[in-house]
Amino acid sequence: MLSQEDQLLASRVQPVKETLLAPPVPIATAQVTILKGVVTDDVTKQPLEATIEVIDNQRNEVIASFLANAQSGRYLVSLPSGVNYGIVVRQEGYLFHSENFDLPAGAAYAEVVKDIGLKKLDVGVKVVLNNIFFDFDKATLRRESTSELERLQKLLTEAPALRLEISGHTDNVGQGAYNKDLSQRRAKAVVDYLVGKGIDKARLTFAGYGDAQPVAPNATKAGRQLNRRTEFKVTGK
Structure with missing residues (x-):
């Protein structure tokens, strides 16, 4: 209460x-x-x-x-x-x-x-992008992602030396190879959006890790939801 x-x-x-x-x-x-x-x-x-x-x-x-x-x-x-x-x-x-x-x-x-x-802007720091959404089982960005994508674009614009890795992650439901491919395509979709908005693609990399880097146990619904995520890692500044 x-x-x-x-x-x-x-x-x-x-x-x-x-x-x-x-x-x-x-x-x-x-x-x-x-x-x-x-x-x-x-x-x-x-x-x-x-x-x-x-x-x-x-x-x-x-x-x-x-x-x-x-x-x-x-x-x-x-x-x-x-x-x-x-x-x-x-x-x-x-x-x-x-x-x-x-x-x-x-x-x-x-x-x-x-x-x-x-978190301060330091190399190696990771940040989860909790407001990036995709259509189910696809790498299509939903319109509800717009605000988060614009924030990421603004961050890169205001810090022109900043370099990021965009990564996609899944839970452990389904085939590992499929999940890794889906997570990579989703990470690439974010990079493609940023490049389309004028961010130099040389500043960005993308990776799909599938279920290899869980942040919570996959035994629960809440844990699986946390593991299905998009995040960025600072690789240069």
């Missing part, structure tokens, strides 16, 4: 647009997801006054933007059901971090604690 302080914050939060706000009903019965946590430096664990954006992925529109608490790094936001949300956390000197919350219409009230550690 929300603490008394969280209840007060949730009732008073009014980021950029009121479409983010839940209707004026008791918070415990609202069809919303309360997302809260702390933003820190991934290494030092010091709190960061990061900018947090809430994006409607289907409309490719920022619907709220606010700052984490300067002293504690704490944040809280209410997400009404019925929207595919992208959550993007930014801070100068760090790589962006993204999360995805696809909340179906009528989704029950829930509270999610998500602490976020931002």
Whole structure:
């Protein structure tokens, strides 16, 4: 349950647009997801006054933007059901971090604690692109991926010496050779998008690892979902 302080914050939060706000009903019965946590430096664990954006992925529109608490790094936001949300956390000197919350219409009230550690731009650092989506069993980018792809393009544009490997990953369902090929084609689709937007292809490589680099056990649905991912690795800066 929300603490008394969280209840007060949730009732008073009014980021950029009121479409983010839940209707004026008791918070415990609202069809919303309360997302809260702390933003820190991934290494030092010091709190960061990061900018947090809430994006409607289907409309490719920022619907709220606010700052984490300067002293504690704490944040809280209410997400009404019925929207595919992208959550993007930014801070100068760090790589962006993204999360995805696809909340179906009528989704029950829930509270999610998500602490976020931002990573500095260093060679070898990996970042998962949680808001890149593909058609089922294909390497076709869905339109809901637009915001994330544009963020990646902007990162490369603003850091002209930056070089990245784009990689695709799958769970362990299906044949290993097929999964590796699918993951490679998906990584290539991201590179092709970036090159099509003017990024020099010499700065980009792509690789498909199939199920060879899991980040969670494949024994559970949640684990398999985490393993199906697209990420980038800094290879030069």
